[in-house]
Amino acid sequence: MTSADFQSIGKHVPRREDRRLLTGHGRYIDDIDVPGALHACFVRSPHAHARILSVNVEAALEMPGILAVFTGHDLAQWTTKLRMAPPIDGLQPVEMDTLPVAKVCFQGDPVACIIATDRYLAEDAIEKVVVEYEVLEAVATMWRALDAGSPKVDESLPSNLLSHQRSEHGDVEFRKREAFRVIESTFSQHRQTHLPIETRGCIAVWDEGRQHLTFHVGTQVPHPYRTTLAARMRLTESQVTVISPDVGGGFGQKIALYREELSVAAIARHMKRPVRWREDRMENLLASSQSREDFCRTRAAVDANGRLLGLELEIIEDFGAYSFYPGNYLARVVAMILTGPYKVQDYTFDVKVVLTNKVGNGPMRAPMAITSWVMDGTMDAIARELGLDPAEVRRINMLHPEDLPYTMATGEVLADITPRETFEAALAKIGYQEFRDRQQRARAEGRYLGLGMCTVVESTTYGSRFYKSAGIAGSGHEAAWLRIEPSGAVNVSVGLGATGQGYETSLTQAAAEGLGVPPQQVHLHLGHTDVAPYGMGSRGARGGTAGGGTLYLCAQEACAKVLAIAAKLLELPDSASLRMAGGRVQRAEGGEWSDTRLTIADIARTAYLDPLALPEGMSPGLEFHKTYDPPPMTYSNSTHMCEVEVDVATGAIRFMRYLVAEDCGTVLSPVVVEGQQHGAIAMGLSGALYEHVHYDEGGQNLSGTLADYLVATAHELPHFDILPMHTPSRATPAGIKGMAEGGVMGAIGALTNAVNDALAPCGVVVDRQPLTPMYLRELLRDKQERNHK
Known part of the structure; x- marks a missing residue:
């Protein structure tokens, strides 16, 4: 059809x-009126890593409107621990208390819950809860986490290495020996957070007569959420109803059952009163889930024409202090689909995931976001090292229509995608050769233009068989x-x-x-x-x-x-x-x-x-x-082209043009798809330019307000020119493929590659984000100083 x-x-x-x-x-959590509901507020640790010696709540209980204060010891009686221990080689089993009992593991870790008749009275009482801590050395970076002598974030584990998987396909060592050149590249993605407009919140209503919990919460996964909530409260699923009304954004942050939400539910049951909770923006920035912090290194074995013979990938991911998800979940997907639109059968990956004293990680829109930047950034590195045209390097390595279906080195099968077609269409639409001529003229005038290319193969469906083959528990x-x-x-x-x-x-x-x-x-x-x-x-x-x-x-x-x-x-x-x-x-x-x-x-x-x-x-x-149960994986694809001008005197980046050629299969709603494309690209560009959860060496979050954690507005973003090139999938109902995350992937790669293209005459390579003016100026100054020595 x-x-x-x-x-x-x-x-x-x-x-x-x-x-x-x-x-x-609209009807959001705060629009739901529950008569007689009490308000919860959490006392949070000011330290990134510390033992809890005592919690004194007496002064808080004497304040007007304060009905109770509960600690981790109380919640441990009413709830079970979260145990994350899927049987995966190289993955350490971990457990988590509902609220910390022995020690806190990041700044903002909740140590007590105040229940009051009014939210503001509850917040006032926070100052009266006295917690005595023994401050411990914080593990603030993934590199410190890997040190043999670093403190243990989770003392039940032998080290901070939460997960380690290695996989070899073909013979990469042989390919390296026969190669004309082995080209090494690094890519560092910074820590970000989801920042939904509506922060986390919930209302728990316990019916003592029916022994039934009605739980209002903004969630992306109502039924799995109910299953987890019921189990951790020692209830059956028949005793729990989860209602998710209108939700002001999730982006992956509203999947897990968080400790605050479980605490509110357990306390409502204990007190036999409705209890509600809403985190403020600072709490969301300090204590909700985060994502994206990882380091990648590729070693590409190539021939003299830039053809990719073999590829090594090394990933180190900072997973934060707690595991709401299996530790191999996010980085392993990156490794499995990394090669995307390019042909290579000799491929090795090594994935390490470490614990640090930061907020626990979770999936964020496009949890595999770094994938396309790493792969297309590697293509640019090959072109740079060999003096080749970056478009030609992509052409010589890219899948052709006759190559499909193509079985990737990891066993993933690519079918019904059009990477070559979108790439050529985007090049033609952007006017590639005309740009190169214009770029040369601009350089002669002292202006630095750059064009970034990024071809995305986006994993979308995640059927049950994919989870099984990836060693990830779950159904699709x-x-x-x-x-x-x-x-x-x-x-x-x-x-x-x-x-x-x-x-x-x-x-x-x-x-x-x-x-x-x-x-x-x-x-x-x-x-x-x-x-x-x-x-x-x-x-x-x-x-x-x-x-x-x-x-x-x-x-x-x-x-x-x-x-x-x-x-x-x-x-x-x-x-x-x-x-x-x-x-x-x-x-x-x-x-x-x-x-x-x-x-x-x-x-x-x-x-x-x-x-x-x-x-x-x-x-x-x-x-x-x-x-x-859909196919193991469905893939859509797109090619992103980003033209920028970089002011080398200030490090400022100005967008000139942004183009996407997209194939996302059968489009259910053009209005929805266009909105998803725009939103995903905006999220990717904002993250690459501005957004950064920044921790100091002591594990203190230095980006706890929107004055510090910057987000792009419409004013900073370019117009998006969308070129639809949709072809249906033959493996799914109606030919649907999906496309909601590829814009993030392409934006990260296209923008960073464009900046590198612009700065090529300066002899510097951008290999980490965010692309702040300070970072670009630092690179340029360092290069100038080395040249003058």
Whole structure:
């Protein structure tokens, strides 16, 4: 089926949720009124690493409105520890208390929870809780963590090396020996945080009579969240309902069950009173999850023409102090998919993940973000070292259409992608040779222009088989239900958790397509574990392929039953000549489709209210449930081109142009896809330019406010020119591929490569981010000083 055959998929429909959200009628956690709710506030450690000697709460309890103060010892009675111990070679098992009992491991670690009648009274009481600490030496960098004599962040482990995996494919050592040159490159990505507009928050309502917890929380994964919450409170899942209303952004930060949220739930049960909590912005910057801090080194064995013969990758990732996820999870995916659009079969990777006295890591939009920068940065390094054109180096190494399907060295299979096509289209659109001529003229005038290229192969679906092959616990399946009501109204649901992706638009288009009704007739229900089917939630750009695909398949099953009923009512032998279109039953006669007298409402009334009129043996009603485990991995692809001008006197970077040629398969909603593309690129550029969670040598967070943790605004970002080149996947329902994270990957690589291209005459190489003016000036000054010696 091509896009022209679709009735609803791919049509330009305004986002359905926008009217509610933009007119102030959204319903977020703070909009939920729970009479009599108490307020929680957390006492946090000022130290990065310290033993807890005592916690004195007496003075706090004497303050007005303060009802209780609970410590880690209290929570340990009411909850179980989090144990992260999947059976993976090289991964150390770890456990975590709900609140620290013996020691704190980062600045901002919660050590006590104050319960008050008012949030502001609770915050005032923080000053009255006296915690006596024995301050310990902090492990503030990944390099210190790897030192044999460094203090242990987790004293139950033999060292700070949380996870270590090595994998060899082919014979890289032989390739290095036969190579014309072995070219080494390094890439350092800085620590960042997700910074959703709506910070973390929750409301716990315990029903003592029913022994039931209703938990309101903004989460991307309602059902897995409920499973974890119930288990850690020693409850069954039947005793817990998780409700996720409108959520003001997640980006991966709202997946895990955090210690504060578990504490609030346990305290509400203990006190038999509703309890609510909302972190402020400083808490979010200091104590919520972080991501991205890693160091990569590649050694590329190449021939004289720049052809890649063999590749070594070394990754060291700073995972922070606590493991909410398996330690190999993020970096291992980078290693598995690193080679992306380039041909190489001799490949070795070594992945080390270490613990430090910082906030624990979690996936952030595009947890494999560094991948494309590393690979295309390596291509640029090859061109630089051998004096070759960087576009030609990419051409000689890039997959061609006839190479597909291509099995990567790690066993991952690339199919139905178009990296060569998007690369050539982007080069043509940007005017590559014209740029090179213009660049030379500008250099003669003392101006430094640069063009960065980055071709992305984005992993999107993460089926169960991928997790298994990667040694990562978890399922990749999704679930959907669809119910056509007696009136013909259509209600649908999937197990995703919406955090601003536009699901109410795109997923209703998928369901409408499968059923053959207008999208306006479909109503989506998300985020309520008593209503939605058990799915794996929103993460890894799986919403379209796993969520939309499952709903599309479920709707097709519903359509088959609708047409079977229609055939009986029309006295036809079968439904082969029938279809649904626009909510009406149509019949093909003489090669033309024409409406019959039947609508979806007619069929629904019959199914529910006149079951004796149904085909023999058919059950009444129109309710359907579908589970679907997508392919091990689905890939989409794109090519990013970024033109910049760098002022060598100040280190300032000015965008001249930004272009993306994108192939993300069948587009459910053009409006949603365009918004996702813009948002992902903006996030990547902002992170590469400004965002930096900065810790000093003592483990103190120096970026605890938005005056210190800078984020790009629309004023700092360029116009994004999107060139759609979509081709469907043959392995997924409706040909959907996904695309929500590739923009981050491409932006990081294209921008950094552009700066290096601009500064090539200066003889410096940018190999770490953020690309601040201070960093660029430091590189240039150091180069000048070396030249003068």
